[in-house]
Amino acid sequence: MSPTPHVLVLGCNFAGLTTARYLREYAGGDVKITCVDRNPYLTFIPNIPLEVWHNNNPAEELHLPFVKFLDRDDIRFVHGEVQAIDVEQRSVDYRPVERSGSAAESIDYDYLVVALGNDLAFDDIDGFPEHGHTFTDTYYGEKVRRHLHEGSYKGGPIAIGSDRFVQGHHPDLPMLPEAKAACEGPPVEIAFSMAHWLEERGLGDAHSITLFTPAEVIAEDAGEKILDQLLPMMQNRGFGYRADTKGISRLYEDGIEFDDGSSLEAEFKIIFPNWTAHDVLKDLPVTDDQGFVVTDLHMRNPDYPEVFAVGDAASVTVPKLGSLGHKEAEICAQVLGQEAGSYEPDIPIPSLKPEVICMGDMGGRRGFYMHTDEWWGGDTSILKIGYTPHALKMGFKTIYYTTGGKVPTWGLPLSEFVGDHALI
DSSP states (O other): OOSSOEEEEEOOSHHHHHHHHHHHHHHGGGSEEEEEESSSEEEOGGGHHHHHHTTOOHHHHSEEEOHHHHHHTTOEEEEEEEEEEETTTTEEEEEEOSSTTOOOEEEEOSEEEEOOOOEEOGGGSBTHHHHOBOOSSHHHHHHHHHHHHTTOOOSOOEEEEEOOOOOOOOTTSOOOOOOSSSOOHHHHHHHHHHHHHHHHTTSOOGGGEEEEOSSSSTTGGGOHHHHHHHHHHHHHHTOEEEOOOOSEEEEETTEEEETTSOEEEOSEEEEEOOEEOOGGGTTOTTBOTTSOBOOOTTSBOSSSTTEEEOGGGBTTOOSOOHHHHHHHHHHHHHHHHHHHSOOOOSSOOOOOOOOEEEEEEEETTEEEEEEEOGGGTOOOEEEEEEHHHHHHHHHHHHHHHHHTTOOOTTHHHHHHHHHHHOOO
């Protein structure tokens, strides 16, 4: 190992940016840090629907340039796309992407943090380009905005839901529940907020919308106690509901065909696909059978202890949820700060405690807040609906932008405390 260990972070969205910036705090000048990403900005995906409902191009507000924050922390940024990872030689090949035609280069590391996120398998859904919509990035969000606000939507039935998620497996992974959808907070949030948008414009209401899921129940990771409140609420509002579809077979002009052989009429179809690992990760000795990086609950690979993973690229991140990625980033930064730097924690570094923390918009400045670990065998199960959860969602974006991804360590716990005890 070099006298000043080099930590290479692949990916600089939520989990990668937070890991890099916290590592600098914990390790100080004892480590060299490099971040590689194909974009010099972070996309604040959770707030794309809010921008769309208000007829704003989401790219205007939701691309956060992060290079200035990395510069302040003396973290080198490489504007490139990862081409290959060699965990035996501790080397990564990348191609600069600012302009096309750049030659591939390589960079060595002492420690590697994989925070590349995931691929969204829209290309596996027959008919999606012609008949599908989604909110997974600002490009697709802008397509939805134009479709809704420029008169293409004619007031017909709406379907919102997920394709089947294929979860990775490996004998070295801790025991995990089996998820059949990658993350179903967004479909639930969009259904509620879109119903409000329709009502405001006289285009319909919840009765216009059907939620569907490949699982036995939607938002399975919320646990039975929350679902015992959420499902009757959806029914009382008038939402349609279709469970256990097994996955999406194809989209066509007037609807969806599912893998269980059933179909659903829909003029407007909002789809969340299978979340797959990037090709560059598949078949590596550090990844599971789907290409997600195998780690323990301190985010370290058991066979290659210099390799870490956080966020959606990690096998243990189930569901693929931002709050889990944030917790993983803090843990990873502490572990590396202690091992590669001079960080001396006051207490042992905690392992990851899987739980769902989700704040969603419901329209009209109201929102929902979920905090639960019931899916993993815990006894926490909190659902709150009102103005406070919406304020928490908006407040998180503000603090994230202000701090450049380095949300104070008290930020998420404070949100939990406020959300858990909110009255309105």
